[in-house]
Amino acid sequence: MIPLLLLLGSCTLGVKARTLWTERNEITVREGEEIFIKCNYDKTRYVFAKKYWCHGEFSTQCNVLGDNDKRASSARLHIADNKWGTLSITMRNLVPEDSGTYWCGIEKAYADIMISVKLTVIEETVSEPVVAFIGNPRDSCLGLPVSIDCRSTTGRHLNYSWYNQKNRVVIGSNTLKIQCDKLTQADEYYCEASNNKSKIFSSVIRAQLLDSTDNICKYIIILQDHDNYSCPLPTTIMPGITTAIQEVTTSCAATTFQEMSTNVSVELSLYNRMESWASLRWSLPAIELEYLYKAYLPHLSQNVSFQYKRFFSH
Structure with a gap:
């Protein structure tokens, strides 16, 4: 022993x-x-x-x-x-x-x-946290939430917090979720990584609201040292589709997509429109199809939503 x-x-x-x-x-x-x-x-x-x-x-x-x-x-x-x-x-x-x-x-x-x-x-000191998108940043073009990850590569027992431009804590987590309806014209955020030995801040990210002509809240997020992106304008790059949707909503005096989803005649008209778009969808870039799918599908009833999915899956 x-x-x-x-x-x-x-x-x-x-x-x-x-x-x-x-x-x-x-x-x-x-x-x-x-x-x-x-x-x-x-x-x-x-x-x-x-x-x-x-x-x-x-x-x-x-x-x-x-x-x-x-x-x-x-x-x-x-x-x-x-x-x-x-x-x-x-x-x-x-x-x-x-x-x-x-x-x-x-x-x-x-x-x-x-x-x-x-x-x-x-002992490793806390390194400058790196910020990166979680998922597709272009979801912001559809008014959808976009999440951003903050992470340090060195350091132990780390804590993370996100701050806004007023130096107020937004969330005590390494993940920041940006929502369009919570933004002012332009908001800035930064992340802090810390432990009981040291703390360090990330670069600043910027969320910028965009002017919209289709009643959809849009914004872009700018990260330093990342490739910038832009949001397509559906009234110019998708004239056939956006015009058709506008015709449907206008003819039924629907001011919101929620109202449109409760109107059977509108749904039938939209379904017929989707059938007529069959040839057009082959020529649309992926970002335009994504725009349509994410922007309009959530506002339709289950029956039409199923047909809408079928249209985009072809």
Whole structure:
């Protein structure tokens, strides 16, 4: 049985130099990384001996973390003895608290053989958070919500918050959801990533409302270091389709799409219109089809919605 505290005088330096050694006695890594250590031993004498890995400033006060019988105190620790003179130790997902002195040891009567390895784990500071779209940013052209992700690549125990241009917290999360009906003419936001050591801010994003001629709220979102996009104007790039929809809504005096969805005659007229658009849909760019599908489908009843989906799936 391996004792948790090795008795005073268990390390014999003269024996250690000849029978147990490692290539590195000092190791420095960054937080989150792993180490792989080979403790070499004299296989002619100690191939069947108990070998272990322990932690403590002194060999006389060393807490055993695992041994070559596959016993380990943590899932982050793996120990293997190849029975050919090498005891391999792997420690994963290292944190600053793992820093300290470790020992390779071989159980031996009267005096265990030990050699030390000093480990230093450098704490990673919080990196500048990167902002990116979640999903298709062009959903903003349809007045749909757009979500933006904020994430730092380094740092531990991170907290995220989004702020507006008035430096007020919008949400205590790494995901910001922008909704058209909540925007003023132009709104700005930025993200903060922080832990108990430091904090840092992202670049500013801008949400800009657009003028609309089809009663659909539209906006664009501008991210620094990202390709900008624009919103198509359906009254100019989809004249056939938008004119047809306007004719249907006007003839039935429907001021909203919700009213249109409750009017059977309007639905029938729209369905007939969809059938007549069959040849036109092949020539429409994908963004225009997406515009129609997302902008008008939610406002129709289930029956017409099914036919509408069929139209776009052709």
